[in-house]
Amino acid sequence: xKRMLTGGFILLVIMNxxxxxxxxxxxxxxxxxxxxxxxxxxxxxxIIQAGVKDSDPPSDAIVLFDGVDVNREWExxxxxxxxxxxxxxxxxxxxxxxxxxxxxxxxxxQLHIEWKTPSDVQGESQxxxxxxxxxxxxYEVQVLDSYNNRTYRHGQAGSMYKQHAPLVNASRKPGExxxxxxxxxxxxxxxxxxxxxxxxxxxxxxxxxxxxxNVNLRGPTVYIGIPEYFVKKHGPGSLVLQDHGNPVxxxxxxxxxx
Ligand code: MG
Numbered sequence: 001x002k003r004m005l006t007g008g009f010i011l012l013v014i015m016n017x018x019x020x021x022x023x024x025x026x027x028x029x030x031x032x033x034x035x036x037x038x039x040x041x042x043x044x045x046x047i048i049q050a051g052v053k054d055s056d057p058p059s060d061a062i063v064l065f066d067g068v069d070v071n072r073e074w075e076x077x078x079x080x081x082x083x084x085x086x087x088x089x090x091x092x093x094x095x096x097x098x099x100x101x102x103x104x105x106x107x108x109x110q111l112h113i114e115w116k117t118p119s120d121v122q123g124e125s126q127x128x129x130x131x132x133x134x135x136x137x138x139y140e141v142q143v144l145d146s147y148n149n150r151t152y153r154h155g156q157a158g159s160m161y162k163q164h165a166p167l168v169n170a171s172r173k174p175g176e177x178x179x180x181x182x183x184x185x186x187x188x189x190x191x192x193x194x195x196x197x198x199x200x201x202x203x204x205x206x207x208x209x210x211x212x213x214n215v216n217l218r219g220p221t222v223y224i225g226i227p228e229y230f231v232k233k234h235g236p237g238s239l240v241l242q243d244h245g246n247p248v249x250x251x252x253x254x255x256x257x258x
Pocket of ligand 1: 130131142244
């Protein structure tokens, strides 16, 4: 018994010595690492020209509306010129004319868009200053006059309609320009499935305030029912602006593909 204990003690001492030697060796190796060994220089990060103001399009953005020409980038749902009007450099929804959509199709993107609900306040809840920005034709960021205008929380301005309420209500008064800065990650799909492999994700700033923080979407926006995680596989899609019957105005729309 005594011999076994003595043997165990010797083994323990040898193990401790070995660990100590390894630690000392690692420490010596770490001492040899220089700062330059962890610096990555190539390839150089692509240089672009930022706008003078943060709301200006940077040099690598696609300008979707510059206040002058709408038909260069937009069309109605049937591919015809839109009936939306340009007034004072803004693009204004005309009731009953239908949605407008970009001729180009996009996947993941950074989007800047400014919007204004009518200063002549009419209607309430979902009937006041309603429009919407749809990513890939499917996922609506709600546009609504949410200044002193209660509605269901996941249907107010900045909501991912009926899926995520905004973190806060950062709305300005009707008749004042507001902005959305959106970072959108398109979903991916499995090869033999119609379910998302990874769902769409979105981050939204409303007037510079974070209101959606990288939230997952359950499925395409629906008015009635519950969005389904099992969805029809889709590729790139147009950016769509909603005609909800209210003369909401838009300006300074630009997008960067990611
Ligand atoms: Mg809407």
